[in-house]
Amino acid sequence: MLHPRYTQHLMLAAALLLTTCFSTSTKAESPEASRDQKPVPSELEKLVLPLIENHRGEVGVMIRFLPTGETFAYRADQAMPTASLIKFPIMMATYKAIHEGKLKLEQPITLKEDDQVPGSGVLTTHFSPGLQLSLRDAIQLMIAFSDNTATNLVIDQVGIEETNRLMESLGCDETRLNSKVYRRDTSVNPERSQKYGLGSTSCRDMIQLAELVSNDEFLGKEDCEQILKHLYDCTAKSGVPRLLPESIRIAHKTGSVGDSRTDAGLIDTPKGKIAFCVLTTKNDDHSWDDSNEAELLAAEIGLIAYNYFAGDAEAAPPAIARTLKIGAAGDLVEGLQRTLNVRLKPSPNISVDGDFGPNTESAVIAFQKQESLEPNGVVDRQMWKALGPLVDESEAIPTVAEIAAVNEEKLPREPLTGPPIVTCPAWCFVDVKTGTMLAGDNEHMIRDPASTTKIMTAYLVLKYAEDHPEALESTITFSQRADDTSGSTSAVKAGEQLTVGELLYGLLLPSGNDASVALAEKFGELINPDGEGDSYDRFIAAMNDTAKELGMVDTGYRNSHGLTARGHVTTVADMAILGRKALENETFRKIVSTRRYLVEVESVVGYKRQIVWKNTNQLLQREGYLGVKTGTTGPAGACLVAAGERDGVEIVGVVLGSSSTPARYADMRNLFRYVWSNELHLGNKSEVSTTGAPSADE
Incomplete structure (x- = not known):
């Protein structure tokens, strides 16, 4: 039997719906007329809104x-992805079924083997099919370790529908479980x-x-205590718990996937619980x-809430030493830029615009060298x-003498020779046939490769296909x-199928991250049969082994697609090695030079459809360019590995970290023109410059 207060919550939800239908403001929301909620504290709003x-x-x-009902709300009615936070409602639905004697x-x-899915947890990676566990243990693994298989x-x-029916009965209209984890084919609502x-x-x-469980108003006191115990055991500490005093208990569940981060629950304080x-x-x-910025945001909000309601209301949130690198933006970057202009000698005079671009990175590297730190361009705790x-x-206005000194400072005149001004901090050009380095700047600077990673993904598949030609015609x-x-x-x-040869176009033309995963899953065990982990993990290991074999000494791979990950790095010199090697394969050449490709996929359930991929x-x-691969992420900037031919000589150019997509092509074209016009590709060395190429202002 459901708790009597469910009816009250349904009535409240209806009232809230009527209230919010008339407001689309993104400012902190006005409180509803409810006995459970009091006006938002303006002081709390002033602390949280800027974040x-x-x-x-x-x-x-x-x-x-909860003791007073004081509430702060910002876009509180907006439906958003849960990631693993949905496991909290799943747990509640399970305890309801247990309460009713159904489980x-x-x-x-x-x-079973078919139950094991990737991602967070331990059942897939540490246990074998045939393991028996109780429903209680499965719930514990689901909440404490966010185990996807559990x-x-x-x-x-x-059941999915039973979970959704419970949420509907509680008036939680935006809370819906759509499918099993990594089992989109089980979706009850594909849209x-x-x-x-x-x-x-x-x-x-x-x-x-959270309030229902905290107040023992869901099912009964014993059920709520069981649910809270699971939530207290949650091992995730990077979100809201991160900055709270160690003595403070928190019952919560988090979620992390792609571009979404979530955290919800209860903070225990000496003065009462904070939902x-x-x-x-x-x-x-x-x-x-x-x-991660979203997890830091949750941590700061959690500490502010704790200090306001139960701790030191006057305490300011700590200045978290966030890691900054290319692609970062905001007030903290502005502070970094101002500080570099003052503390770095001579001053780099970089623009204080809040965008961490190539010039800011160069100033960071210069400061790191000045302070004998690792010159990696990343602003870390050290x-x-x-x-x-x-x-x-x-801070104090400079003196007249200081201003006069700045007015006297000038850089040397613009050189009339040498490489063009570019926005990328690192670039190089090599002869495809000989591997000779024709020109470059910061060839060994560690950079994020973004989707140029997929050159290696394709190279491994095509290398395997050289000995197993049937692989390209096999179905994936x-x-x-x-x-x-x-x-x-x-x-x-x-559930859709096509050949491996076709999917390589989907990898290299539209830069399909999904295609890279599908190929890695299929070929990992074939390429690396003795490796550890699942097929995908074995493929990544093979990528790293191959990089070493090719002499890519500064490259490390953590995934098959190039999304930012710690340790997923390369250099322009290494990418030039890979570009040359990939171009030895005629199938690779054909794919990367294709501007559009039409493919027909067929689903396992029988339907067919067509997809057009654009490079x-x-x-x-433009005539003279042979293609290869682009790549773009915030941290990496705009990247490009490109091949070109003139006078019968093929060369590969690599630019990593250009300031924008248009800048990427401008950088590459200007550098190609520099190489060609000075006949560097024909052996002229009088104009060769491999260090100190100028870069554009941010």
Whole structure:
């Protein structure tokens, strides 16, 4: 039997719907007329709103101090992706079924091979099919370790529709479970799956669920205590718990996938519980390390809420030493730029515009060298410490003498020879036939390769096909894992089939991240039969082994597509080696020189459809360019590996970190013209410059 207060929540939800229908403001929302909610504290709003407004992504936040009902809400009714946060509602639906006698906590579940899915957790990576565990243990793994396989085992018991019916009965209209994890074929709403992924919710829905459990108003006291125990055991500490005092307990669930980060639950304080929910999506920062901006945002909001309601209300949030690198933006970057202009001698006089571009990176590297730090262009904790307090706009105005000295400072006259001015911090050109370095700048600077990574992905598949020609005609069936891959896409869906040879076009023309995963899954075990992990992991290992074999000494791969990841790096010199090697394969040459390609895919359920892939490489519009591969992410900037031919000589050029997509092509064309006009490709060495090429202002 459901708790009597469910009816009250349904009535409240209807009232909230009527209220919010008349407001589309993105400012902090006005409180509803409800006995459970009091006006938003203006002081809290002043602390939280600037963090939200400066975040590079969409944000929803709701904070409620349960003893008083004081509430802060920002876009609290907006539906957003849950990622693994949906496992909280799944748990509630499971306990409802247990409460009603439909399930038992101790009933055994047998793990089958088909149950094991990738991603977070331990059941797939550490246990074998045939393992028996209780439903209680599966729930614990689902919440404490966010185990995806355990989650699917629980969903098999309670059901997707049953979970959604419970949420509907509670008035949580935006909270929906769409499918099993990594099993898009089980979706009960494909359109919603496409939009939100695994599930969706709103901040208001999650606060309501947390409050029901906290107040023992869901099912009964014993059930709520069991649910809270699971939430207290959640091992994720990078979001809201991160900055809280160690003595403070937190019952919560997080979610992380692609461009979404979520966290919701309850903070225990000496003065009472704080219910919170922070939802973010379309985040610019997709990183998976402890500097992720969305997780830092959640941590700062959590600490502000704690200090306001239960700690030191006057305490300012700590200045978190965020890691900054190319692609970062905002007030912190402005502070970095101002500080570099003051602390670096001589001053680089970079623009204080809040955009971490090539000139800011160059200044960072110069400062790191000045302070005997690793010159990697990344502002990490060591560099923050070396920089000292950030220079504020309000610092003292320079003296007349200092201004006069600046007015006297001038750089040397523009040289009339040498490479052109470019926006990329690193570039090089090599002869395809001989491998001779024709010209370059910062050839061994560590850079993010972005989607130029896919050259290696294609190279491994085509290298295997040289000894196994039938591989290119073999059928590849798109997996859910491939379909769920974020970023640029081939538009092939889970369950659709095509040949490997066809999918290589989907990898290299539209730069399909999903295609790279599908190919890695198929070929990992074939290329690396003795490797560890699943087929995808073996493929990544083979990428790294091949890089070493080719002499790409500064390259490391962490994935098959090029999305930013710690340790996923390269240099222009290494990419030139790879570009030369890939061009030895005629199939690779044919694919990368193709501007458009039409393919017909067939689903395992029988339908057929056509897809047109367009090459992202705009240089193919001009005679003399042979194509290869583009790449773009925020941290990497705009990248390009391109081949060109003149006078019967083929050369490969690499630019990494151009300031924009148009700048990438301008940089590459200007550098090709420099090489060709000075006949460097014909052996003229009088104009060769391999260091110190000028770069454009940011």
